[in-house]
Amino acid sequence: MKSDNEKIVNKFVIQTKRRKFTFVPNRRKSIILAEETNLEAVDELLREVKNRGAAYSLIDAGEKKEIADLFARQKIGTYLYLAGTPQRIKEWTAMAVKAGFTEEEMQIVCYGAEEQRLFCAHCHHIQTIGKEDAVQCAHCGMQLEVSSHYSRLHDAYYGYIQLPCSDGGESR
Amino acid sequence: MNDALSRFPFPFKKGTYDYYANNSIPLQPPYSIEVTPAYQHEIHLKRRLLNKAHSRCYQSLSHTEEAQWEVVELVLHHLTAAYPKEFLLHKEKDNWTFINQLTGEEERFVFGDAASLPFEPLDFVGRHVQEDLILMMQRDAELFLEAGQLCFPGNWSLVFKLGMTFHEIHEPIPGFFERGAADKIRTFLLHMEAGRPWMRNNWSLTAGNFLDTFPETYHEWGIHRHRVTVDNAGSLIHLRVEVQKLFRLPGTQGILFTIHTHMLPLKQLVRQREWLHRFTQVVTQLPDEIADYKGITPYKQPLFAYLHKQMEGEKEEKNEIRQ
Amino acid sequence: MIHGTPIQTVVKEIEQVTPRVKRFTLAPADGRELPRFSGGAHILTRVGVGEQVWQRPYSLCGDPHIRAVYQIAIRLQKNSLGGSVFWHHQVRKGQKVTISWPQNHFPMSHRARHHVFFAAGIGITPFLPMMADAEERGETFELHYAAPTREQCAFYDEIQSRYKGCCRFYFSQEGKRMRPDVMKDQSVGTHVYFCGPAAMVEAYRKAAISYGYPQKSIHYELFIPPAVEDAKPFEVELRHSGKTLQVPAEKTLLEVLLNSGVEVPFACRMGRCGTCAVGVAAGEVKHRDVILSDEEKKTKIVSCVSRSTSTKLVLDF
Ligand code: HEM
Ligand code: FES
Ligand SMILES: [Zn+2]
Numbered sequence: 025m026k027s028d029n030e031k032i033v034n035k036f037v038i039q040t041k042r043r044k045f046t047f048v049p050n051r052r053k054s055i056i057l058a059e060e061t062n063l064e065a066v067d068e069l070l071r072e073v074k075n076r077g078a079a080y081s082l083i084d085a086g087e088k089k090e091i092a093d094l095f096a097r098q099k100i101g102t103y104l105y106l107a108g109t110p111q112r113i114k115e116w117t118a119m120a121v122k123a124g125f126t127e128e129e130m131q132i133v134c135y136g137a138e139e140q141r142l143f144c145a146h147c148h149h150i151q152t153i154g155k156e157d158a159v160q161c162a163h164c165g166m167q168l169e170v171s172s173h174y175s176r177l178h179d180a181y182y183g184y185i186q187l188p189c190s191d192g193g194e195s196r
Numbered sequence: 197m198n199d200a201l202s203r204f205p206f207p208f209k210k211g212t213y214d215y216y217a218n219n220s221i222p223l224q225p226p227y228s229i230e231v232t233p234a235y236q237h238e239i240h241l242k243r244r245l246l247n248k249a250h251s252r253c254y255q256s257l258s259h260t261e262e263a264q265w266e267v268v269e270l271v272l273h274h275l276t277a278a279y280p281k282e283f284l285l286h287k288e289k290d291n292w293t294f295i296n297q298l299t300g301e302e303e304r305f306v307f308g309d310a311a312s313l314p315f316e317p318l319d320f321v322g323r324h325v326q327e328d329l330i331l332m333m334q335r336d337a338e339l340f341l342e343a344g345q346l347c348f349p350g351n352w353s354l355v356f357k358l359g360m361t362f363h364e365i366h367e368p369i370p371g372f373f374e375r376g377a378a379d380k381i382r383t384f385l386l387h388m389e390a391g392r393p394w395m396r397n398n399w400s401l402t403a404g405n406f407l408d409t410f411p412e413t414y415h416e417w418g419i420h421r422h423r424v425t426v427d428n429a430g431s432l433i434h435l436r437v438e439v440q441k442l443f444r445l446p447g448t449q450g451i452l453f454t455i456h457t458h459m460l461p462l463k464q465l466v467r468q469r470e471w472l473h474r475f476t477q478v479v480t481q482l483p484d485e486i487a488d489y490k491g492i493t494p495y496k497q498p499l500f501a502y503l504h505k506q507m508e509g510e511k512e513e514k515n516e517i518r519q
Numbered sequence: 520m521i522h523g524t525p526i527q528t529v530v531k532e533i534e535q536v537t538p539r540v541k542r543f544t545l546a547p548a549d550g551r552e553l554p555r556f557s558g559g560a561h562i563l564t565r566v567g568v569g570e571q572v573w574q575r576p577y578s579l580c581g582d583p584h585i586r587a588v589y590q591i592a593i594r595l596q597k598n599s600l601g602g603s604v605f606w607h608h609q610v611r612k613g614q615k616v617t618i619s620w621p622q623n624h625f626p627m628s629h630r631a632r633h634h635v636f637f638a639a640g641i642g643i644t645p646f647l648p649m650m651a652d653a654e655e656r657g658e659t660f661e662l663h664y665a666a667p668t669r670e671q672c673a674f675y676d677e678i679q680s681r682y683k684g685c686c687r688f689y690f691s692q693e694g695k696r697m698r699p700d701v702m703k704d705q706s707v708g709t710h711v712y713f714c715g716p717a718a719m720v721e722a723y724r725k726a727a728i729s730y731g732y733p734q735k736s737i738h739y740e741l742f743i744p745p746a747v748e749d750a751k752p753f754e755v756e757l758r759h760s761g762k763t764l765q766v767p768a769e770k771t772l773l774e775v776l777l778n779s780g781v782e783v784p785f786a787c788r789m790g791r792c793g794t795c796a797v798g799v800a801a802g803e804v805k806h807r808d809v810i811l812s813d814e815e816k817k818t819k820i821v822s823c824v825s826r827s828t829s830t831k832l833v834l835d836f
Pocket of ligand 3: 145149162163166
């Protein structure tokens with residue numbers, strides 16, 4: 025039996041479409057965690073938070089350990105706003121979940137690199153790709169059709185085998 | 197009807213098929229397994245696949261061991277209750293001896309002690325049944341695919357689906373979410389009770405008589421989809437029916453999902469004229485996106501032509517009789 | 520061997536736990552092992568004589584590892600016409616009781632960092648095996664338990680001796696009140712569980728939401744009172760087939776539909792999941808489920824719990 029299932033049970037799909045935060049009122053406290061300063065989404069949120077006089081702390085992307093400790097100290101009612109690149113967001117959400125936060129208790133603005141991972145139906149190799157619809161597997165050479173079928177465990181999209189005799193679309 | 201035909205679980209009660217309905221019905225008798233005349237052949241095939249490409253056919257996550265033992269308990273009890281001559285189980289406290297007369301095997305193990313088995317519990321018990329066994333765990337009102345032994349997949353990957361929720365598993369199915377089917381079926385599953393098992397049929401078509409249609413080997417079996425002609429459709433195309441059964445495990449709250457796959461070449465199907473009629477109606481009315489999903493599109497033309505010919509042939513026969 | 524449905528049992532032991540609470544120990548009639556269960560599970564029991572039959576859900580309160588018997592604890596309800604009076608006054612050792620397999624609609628969270636249980640009165644029962652499960656898995660928990668007095672506090676000694684340090688008792692006649700604000704200062708990742716009268720559960724649920732608990736971290740057990748108490752017979756017409764069926768007072772609409780060969784899918788049979796809902800074309804419905812929206816209530820009936828208040832109900836079948 026392999027990898028701890030906490031990994032998937034508690035890992036969730038990161039919504040990359042959100043560009044702005046929506047302030048959630050009536051929370052004990054808000055923690056705003058930003059990878060960079062002067063992000064528009066964060067500035068806007070800060071204005072709203074200050075206007076309402078809500079309790080908050082703004083944290084720069086500091087040491088991993090410090091953030092993990094901060095998360096672990098929180099009481100029920102703390103709400104997280106996370107802004108960063110996919111890599112950072114993955115780290116932070118993993119730490120947040122470990123501390124006991126759920127999807128309902130955070131918002132994420134994710135920006136930057138538009139790359140994604142693709143899982144080869146034939147050999148299970150995972151490679152990083154851009155926005156192509158079809159690619160060749162770097163490991164086995166099979167022609168793959170990129171699908172929207174996503175696995176959190178593998179953090180990858182599924183690449184269906186494409187047959188040379190067809191124009192794709194019917195491997196399903 | 198010959199024997200193979202009479203035991204084939206033909207899925208169409210009428211000439212229409214509601215793809216998005218919860219077509220589950222209470223399972224009677226309440227057994228998770230069925231032994232058919234193909235037992236020896238399929239067990240042999242299963243074990244060959246498991247030996248050749250184990251990770252493709254077997255996956256599990258940690259924390260599933262207790263539920264896997266529950267599956268062992270349930271499946272072995274069903275085997276011995278349904279087929280007492282073929283399967284025997286002796287228990288002395290936790291020391292179990294399982295005898296499979298069909299394979300001539302005797303398995304001794306300590307129930308609950310994984311080290312006393314040559315494989316993980318689910319992998320062990322799956323080698324004695326024709327069914328594929330999928331274990332869904334229920335955690336915080338969500339269902340996750342956390343273990344499975346799958347040798348006869350209908351073109352889906354156990355490795356890739358491992359860890360997925362019910363909704364994530366079904367993501368590739370056209371229209372499944374838009375019509376609210378996914379939510380309704382998940383709610384049904386979340387509330388399923390121990391002691392009240394359910395069954396449903398799922399159907400598809402396969403070009404070629406392959407049980408082991410793995411997506412990993414699609415380039416080998418998928419090419420037959422492009423080789424169908426009016427003349428070979430009857431022997432090449434098979435109606436593939438999966439009899440699926442659902443059991444709530446009372447101790448761990450998991451759900452055992454068993455899949456027994458049956459294949460019937462169209463040339464045998466068309467001999468049952470009522471089946472031919474219903475099948476033709478359902479297949480010709482199938483929405484394009486579902487036909488695409490089931491992989492029928494590449495041979496839709498020759499298939500329809502073949503069915504048309506069979507129906508026509510039937511008319512001619514009738515006319516001849518009338519004349 | 521695996522049991523069929525339902526399971527036949529006999530009462531093996533009856534203990535007076537408090538002046539109003541009795542614990543019943545049920546053993547399978549055929550001596551085989553009972554199905555496993557997990558903390559929070561309940562069984563549906565069926566007892567009675569002749570026409571008078573009571574069907575009631577009770578939480579299992581015994582040790583989840585014991586497969587020879589199940590235990591339930593029943594409080595004698597003051598103004599009850601039914602079940603608890605029969606259990607307390609009529610049921611003797613050796614009495615036959617029909618039960619369902621254990622069902623768990625009140626399972627413990629797998630991702631909780633800490634569990635906080637709130638029990639009012641006989642609402643303590645599901646928490647007994649839940650605490651045993653938590654202890655075995657090495658998970659932290661605390662129990663808050665309210666009762667009028669120590670004498671009326673069922674299982675007080677057992678709980679004190681086994682889980683000392685994890686539980687607090689509130690005896691109202693000593694002026695101690697259990698209050699929801701215990702939930703306020705818990706760490707993130709805490710899950711809360713309530714079992715007690717409907718008003719208590721509702722108050723705690725609302726409080727938990729106001730403190731910022733996510734929906735999925737709030738758990739409660741609410742048994743819908745059985746419909747049989749005030750049930751009247753009615754007639755159903757199936758619109759498309761024109762068939763007419765009679766629903767007697769002691770049967771549910773779902774049972775009658777299934778018996779007559781109408782394949783209605785169902786799951787919980789407690790009005791929780793909505794699987795058994797069917798369309799209503801005409802007739803008045805008294806809704807007893809907890810799933811349909813107000814909009815849906817206009818056109819649907821949850822056939823496992825709800826009944827018609829008119830003499831005839833026309834269904835979309
Ligand atoms: C809980 C156990 C279940 C598991 C593990 C499961 C798994 C799967 C998988 C792996 C597929 C193939 C998806 C793909 O092509 O990638 C599938 C397809 C499907 N499933 Fe399920 N399923 C379950 C229960 C159900 C139930 C209860 C229903 C309906 C009542 C259902 C309806 C369907 C349908 C309609 C398809 C499409 C099949 C086709 O057209 O060939 N599933 N399921
Ligand atoms: S079966 Fe769940 S609401 Fe009726
Ligand atoms: Zn590859």
